[in-house]
Amino acid sequence: MTTYLDLLKAKTVDKALDRLNQYWVEDRQLDYFNAATIDEALALLDRHEGARVIAGGVDVVRLLRNRLIAPTALVNIQAIPGLATITEDAVGLKIGTLATLSDIADSPVIKGKYPLLAEAARSAASPAVRNMATIGGNLCQQVNCWYFRMPAITGKTFFCHRKGGPTCFAVDGDNRYHAIFASGKCHAVCQSDLAPALVALDAKIKIASTDGQRVISVEELYTPIGNTLKANELITGIEIPLPAPETKQSFLKFRIRKAIDPAIVSVAAAVTVHDGLITDARIALGGVAPTPYRSLAAEDALKGSMLTAESAQAAAAATVRQAAPLSMNDYKLAIARALVKRAIIG
């Protein structure tokens, strides 16, 4: 059985496109499995090469409809018991991978001790989407670059870098919403609101496969053109350490309309202040890079300084110093600066 990835191994763009088109007109089968346990889900992922996990289905269904993925099977994990829980203990918080964004936004524990996460979840999409979308799915969502996402049904496919092609169409095209920090060739932006929030909270991601378990940081999940999950792996949960006392948290999302829209720039900040002195700071941005973007420069500018408008301003300036905006998106620098400052000083 041909997998989608095989199709991309063509030598020329035209050939790849031909093969893609050919693929979609052939008869093909899409199996669907309801997993009852994590072990069963992992076994199914092992057994079916090219299988894909589906939970809330918010992004997967859209990708399928627009022919951006071509799985051989869907493994539904929605019915696995115990994966949607939010629990707290002395060291921190555990969130099951199936917890929805609404669950997170409404959780009294999260609103009380991890307010920036609650705010990030509340800011995402619309109520209907938040009721369906899971935290695991939110972290794994594909980018929303309009070249990458162009629905194949329009007859137009942009065979871009993220699809294995040679170019990023945003560079010479309309890049008003694209990345100002890109470490690779792709200039799409990570659209997850939770990812920068979790980076700022120093969260860890628990991943399982039939080979065992591993735990990684949120930053380690992402690569410039995708994520580090293997085909047979499944995110089972998120763990967040209890923030140090006197940590000021803030999540700000700048977008075009107040509801529904993705971030032009979002900023998650966790700043620990002791007697006016900043002892620790974690600053992460969304909407500016293909991954959540942690600004070590901003953090360095803050640590050891007094919490003042000047230090916030310095951190804001440091945040975008390394930015490389494209032809149409340097306005994002001004917005990022304003937001970082506001997130730190209010």
Added chain:
Amino acid sequence: MAEYSVVGKSPIRLDALDKVTGEAKYCTDIKVPGMLYAKVLRSPYPHARIISIDTSKAEALPGVRAVVTGKDAPEKRYGGYIRDQHALCKFIVRHVGDAVAGVAADTLEIAERAVDLIDVKYEQLPAVYDLEEAWGTSPPAVVHPDLPKYEKFVAQGLYIHLDNDRPNVAHHHRVYHGDVEKGFKEADHIFESKFVVPRIQHVPFEPHICIIKPESNGSLTIWAGRQSIFRIKGHFCAAFNLPPSKVRVISSFYVGGGFGNKAMLRAEPVIALLAMKTKRPVRHAFTRDEMYTAGGTRIPMVVFIKDGVKKDGTIVAREMRVLLGIGGYADSGVLVCRNSSFGAIGTYKVPNMKLDSYAVYNNEPVVTPFRGFGSSQWIFAIESHMDMMAEKLGMDAVELRRKNVQREGDENGNGEIAHSHGARECLDKVAEYLEWGKPPAKAEGPWRRGKGLAIGNKYSVAPTSAMAIVRFWEDGTVEVRHNADEIGQGVNTAMAQIAVEELGGSMDKTIVRWGDTDTDSYFPQGSTSQRTTYQLGNAVYLAAQDAKRQIFELAAPKLKAKPEDLAIKAGKVFIKSDPSKSINATDIFTADRPIPPGQFGEYVPKYGEIIGRGMWVQNYAPENPDNGQIDPALARKGLRLVSFYGHSCQGAEVAVNTETGEVKLLKLGAASDMGFPINPKMCEQQMESGLIQGIGSALWEEVILDKGVVLNPNLRDYKIPDAVNMPKNENFKTFMTPAPHKDGPYGAKGCGETQMTPSAAVIANAVYNAVGVRIKQIPLTRERILKALKEREKSK
């Protein structure tokens, strides 16, 4: 003003219950036995030659019933005003989304798969996108090399003027009034500017949909969620060379929004080919992304404006050159090219005027009518320019407008004599609401506050006509039959109000039937050009008079009076001079013999049924095609080029964030001069919705193109306004300042389109007032505002 019992009030809309319970039927609810599903294959290229089309694999797919290509399309081209389009492309595709082939299959899924199996070989051709380039004398591509040979159609006052030097110009419209050169010589100041308005989409909640069924007698029945079923029928008959009796268009259900988007043929020609080939009913519905690429958009424009002004602010000359990007096919674009000039004519007294507008083909998506029919784009430029001039003259922006605004009896740029002109009153109302003259609240952090306002106008076209039928039932129910389209504006309620008013009925005993070209009354242009209240309202009024005459003739012998001495009110027919002498209106049906209780009359001796017919014809004074002027003698007689002008003024207070470019709407207001509000609540809804839609165009909406490809064909990336961003309650007010029209029913005229015309300039003017940067291109995005702030900073 006369006392009315039903009109001028806001009874509950007749469709309210059905709509809130989900009972309301739309075209998508129609299922015809044996119905097939269609999908259209669209071009991925902006400009290309079709080398070959291989449909064999698609035809072999089980469940596929027919595949059609350009070979199946009639040789004759179709089109509203220039016949430039084949039902399916035969040789050349002219925009991304152009229709290349169609499939009808047992299910939509099969049709979608079959479309993939069609193998089209294209040879790509050079394409032209930029409007000024396309307009040039040697453009990079000529979209229709055979344009001079195409059939042109003179209608609605439109005469096509090609331009021998500019091969992509589909029409050059001219309005020359007075002597513009002399005017500029008299001026103390001359100001010039250029404005850019992008392509936007209507985003009706219901995308285009149709079902076409071949009947056994050789005719075709078309169910379609459209605006103006008679126009659809007319254009369709022309496309397929069919006589009027062979095509029936039905829209006797609710239409999920139009805003002009549904006024012209869309997929109907392709679906008809499939229906004729399969001899079965075929259904087709646009997807949301197809709406942007092939569903029709508003016309992008580049507007050059030059004004000559006296020191005291009197405008003595105005010259405008406007380029309209009409995409791959003319559709209504050539008519918009003419009619949008009214936007420059309907508001101000300008003794010397020269307007040149050009409809320009390029390789971008098709355009179609849009609420405002082009006036909004011109008015964005004019009303921005008014504020810019006021500042340079050191005059208040409201004063400058007051000085130049037309009043009753003034001559306008077409040589018409202004009538029913409420712009001044609208302006005063909004200025008062905004507390004009009082400076806005002080800056807070990065936020700066500003106020802005603008005046708009929108005509309704002439010549035109409307017919309606009013039936008076045996139980006193009043029925209206009409052929406007119920697109959400509430036409059924308003028309019922008029008939009930005239026949002394009650709103809970009404029936409205509408939307069928075979059975009901002729209304050639349907719910477009904000005409229904005025045109159809007159027809319903006249039909009610006809019914009333019949009632009085039957009642007269019973009351031993003459018919002309009778009146009808609250279910009673009575003698005007002695209201105590009355009978129940329903008694006219219980003619001469006793009827058992609870049973209504079996017959009416004289007429059988009480059915009144009404017809309203809007006369007009034609223009000279070379200069847009009407005969002064006809003008003096009160004849006009258009049916009427509606006017409105809107204002806003905004806050602009100097760090992020964000625009917050703090306060919105709108005033309109609808003549007489037949249903004030629905007028208010039009005023609010027009302003909100206009704000969408001012702040957020833009169909973003990259070499002819729409990059944001979805509701996520194409951003329409939402409730969350709108001010509420006392911060969002509407005002009615009626300017009665002598020819309108009860003095009423339409108001749906007028409401969107000033909105974009309102926001641009308010942003300028707040932060001092003039944005001449909408939408006023954060990036444009930040860039302008940055540039101003540099220049300091």
